[in-house]
Amino acid sequence: MQVDVMVLGSGPGGYVAAVRASQLGQRVVVVEQKYRSGVCLDVGCIRSKALLRNAELAHLVNSEAGTFGIRIDGAVRFDYRAAYLRSRKVPTAGSGRALPEEEERHHRTHRARLLHRPAHLQVDLAGGGTETVTFDHAIIATGASARLLPGTALSERVRTFEEQS
Ligand SMILES: Cc1cc2nc3c(=O)[nH]c(=O)nc-3n(C[C@H](O)[C@H](O)[C@H](O)COP(=O)(O)OP(=O)(O)OC[C@H]3O[C@@H](n4cnc5c(N)ncnc54)[C@H](O)[C@@H]3O)c2cc1C
Numbered sequence: 001m002q003v004d005v006m007v008l009g010s011g012p013g014g015y016v017a018a019v020r021a022s023q024l025g026q027r028v029v030v031v032e033q034k035y036r037s038g039v040c041l042d043v044g045c046i047r048s049k050a051l052l053r054n055a056e057l058a059h060l061v062n063s064e065a066g067t068f069g070i071r072i073d074g075a076v077r078f079d080y081r082a083a084y085l086r087s088r089k090v091p092t093a094g095s096g097r098a099l100p101e102e103e104e105r106h107h108r109t110h111r112a113r114l115l116h117r118p119a120h121l122q123v124d125l126a127g128g129g130t131e132t133v134t135f136d137h138a139i140i141a142t143g144a145s146a147r148l149l150p151g152t153a154l155s156e157r158v159r160t161f162e163e164q165s
Pocket of ligand 1: 111
């Protein structure tokens with residue numbers, strides 16, 4: 001496949017750039033290995049705020065119910081699994097997708113790597129095999145990963161984002 005603009009990563013960085021390039025008349029391909037709308041919309045910003053809202057409500061019920069005139073008779077229990085599942089279902093802007101059908105057609109859900117040949121990208125297809133994409137321009141928007149400060153370590157109760165997802 002030959003395109004004008006190859007965008008690697010469909011997070012807020014890559015996706016918006018892809019939409020704009022397409023609006024400007026470029027033939028665009030977005031290559032994404034995991035998250036249809038990137039980390040922020042699919043697993044990061046929105047989902048974590050949904051969990052924060054849960055924590056806020058739990059705190060309110062536990063510690064401030066009286067202040068708000070809420071009287072609870074009997075035990076209050078919290079179900080973290082339900083809270084987690086709710087956080088995964090909260091709708092995000094990405095679920096509507098901004099790319100029109102034409103650009104969406106070029107969206108791929110596969111892992112990709114730049115080759116040691118100029119302007120060549122190798123895409124590992126989900127069903128096996130590879131596809132080579134050649135491009136005039138590349139936008140690399142592959143996000144970031146967490147890095148620990150030297151001399152620090154995570155406890156066993158905390159997993160890195162990459163391990164978790
Ligand atoms: C738990 C959590 C909460 C957050 N909360 C907030 C918040 O409240 N506010 C805020 O502003 N930011 C928040 N962030 C940060 C925000 O998610 C990032 O700043 C944002 O997603 C970065 O966008 P991006 O497009 O640069 O990269 P990403 O969204 O990370 O997208 C990069 C994409 O590239 C893909 N990719 C990488 N390598 C390859 C490859 N070789 N082949 C194919 N695809 C590849 C990845 O699968 C990924 O989908 C949060 C992050 C996390 C983890």
